[in-house]
Amino acid sequence: MSGHPAGPAYGAARQAPTCGTSAALVESLIDQGQLAITREGFRALGAPPADPVVSADRVEGMLLGLAIGDALGNTSEGLPPAERSARFGEITDYLPHPRAGGRPVGLPSDDTQLAFWTLESLLEHRRVVPEDVIARFAAGDVVGIGQTVAAALARYRAGQPWWRAAQPSAGNGAVMRIAPVVVLHLGAPSRDLWADAILAGAVTHNDPTSIAACVALVGLLRAALAMPAPPPATWWLETYIAYARPLEGDRRLEARRPGWAYRGPVWRLVDGPVREALAAGRSTREACEAWGSGAYLLETIPSALYILARHAADPEAALVRAVNDTLDSDTVGAIVGAVVGALHGRAALPARWQAGLLGRTRRDDDGRVFELAAAARALVGPGGSAGRRGGPC
Template identity: 25%
Template sequence: MPLSPTQLNRATGVLLGTAVGDALGVPYEFESRILHADETPQMLGGGLGDFAPGEWSDDTSMALAIALVAATGVDLTSDDALDAVGENFLRWFDGGPPDVGTQTRAVLSATRRRLDSGERGVSRIMREESRRYADTHPHSAGNGALMRTAPVALAHLDDRGQLADAARLVASLTHADPLAGDSCVLWCEAIRVAVLDGRIDVFAGLDLLLADSAAQWKRWLDDSLVCDPKVFAPNGFTVTALQAATAAITQTPADDATHLEHALYAAIRIGNDTDTVAAIAGGLLGARWGASAVPDEWREAVHGWPHDNGRAHTARDLIALAGAIEPGR
């Protein structure tokens, strides 16, 4: 599916927007550092993983684990693609990242043990462990699938039905709860619309959900347009994480491309899981305004996993990777 130069700018903004939101939010996650009312968020590093200034966290790293597979041109709904994504998750996890979500850690640890015992079928095992976790933990619809879902949209810009299927399948590798899948479908479809049409529409994917779920999600989305954004904290739950990101985006004036910068500040000011909410928001903001909207200072600072021969990925790598994902190839 060929993209116009404007659409390509927006597509390449998806991963970059995710990364800069993530790196901006890192210092303030769960009040690792207090953000005062007169202070502008900065890429100071620190946070729960003692990250370097500008370094992204698990949100972007796991998104890149998906993007690397999407860039090979495979259908993300296929078993081979899901195995490859699962293998990338484990490659990242085996490297001992400094900050991993509780649910993701549990699923990946259990998967690693089974693989080390001789079992085969990475994505099958991962989904079984994801389901087992959901069955034994009543609050398993965490934001860990939503935070990394943006690359799924890039892989399926040409087919919204396949996009929805892929979003659910990739989410289910670690988050089996249907609410986690729903949130990924909604956000991926919003990103698809933003890349292709240059507009924000968080309601665009409601018809891709079951009717009862769509009605509930519409109510949640309606609330995000009018409620004080700070009511969506804590936001470790996938619903409140999506609401927080939506509130930051839609309640920030969108007169021009500086909307990206100011909406990310708004996302971080909501508090709690700041890097994740800002990463989620950044994916959609990048899809709307493009890589060109990201300030040079942020481009120069962001970096993180994966590391090639000891060199961290940078903004240039993210732009190249996003540009290599060709929907419908």
């Protein structure tokens, strides 16, 4: 099954995208006080680096890596790593799934669903249309929906426009789904890349830390798609900081992990304790246990970056660590999976994981993930670039 469920929640909200650039829309929303970032922070990002030359296999790998990471992690999400290990041992394959009659197959949670519904919208409109994105979310049956997304959708269904429905939350429910934004920005570099990342995330999470994380992950993914080899370990930290700092600023987030004292922005935690843990050679479990690995961005982002810094050269090892050594294992798995898929391509993702992934975004649309990934792959031309290709305006 493909397409969208019928109903007023979806159909009534579909609007033609506003003509003009996404960057202009973001600046207008900032000026109206509707986005939780500053114009100075947005402009500090500048234009993305020159066009990367990417392979279609890497674009497909990025998207399937996200779905695989989610599916590997969502059957034990929320278990502390020690308890998970005691119950399941080292997770290296899909666990028996209650929504598949106990079969060990890969099924989606909200990470995959919201990411691929975003991709559906992008493929149709060739840009981020916030009203269309949130309407698709509101029309779907979201598995394991997070509190922030649920609150935003409730306000949207009650008649609020997306920018009023969105929540001021530093949860990870936006960054987990942001990877598809990269697909339409592999052609001429433009500030619309950053603007589309901001808009796609802010439909539910209108928060400077979340917006910064979305932009930074998009920057990491775009670079990873074109890298000839995995970068040095510290590159992941330094690149995240460079993108996130102008948008997040000096926000004071409070650590929630018992025994962990920190107050400040995510980028500074990455620049301090995460960098120090890497220099000390701490294992991913030890490091993630220190600062926490839950759904709070002050935990999710350091954990994902640390796993990439230690294991990005080996996509299987990176994903195994992501789903074994973290609390929010499906979201960390989705983020890490998207990045290593972009870095290595679909061909490098273990065949058993691809074969066991049912590819659902809804209850009975088996294979839809693969269809959408193939459609994104088709945007990459023979020269190894993709772009908006004739948007609707």
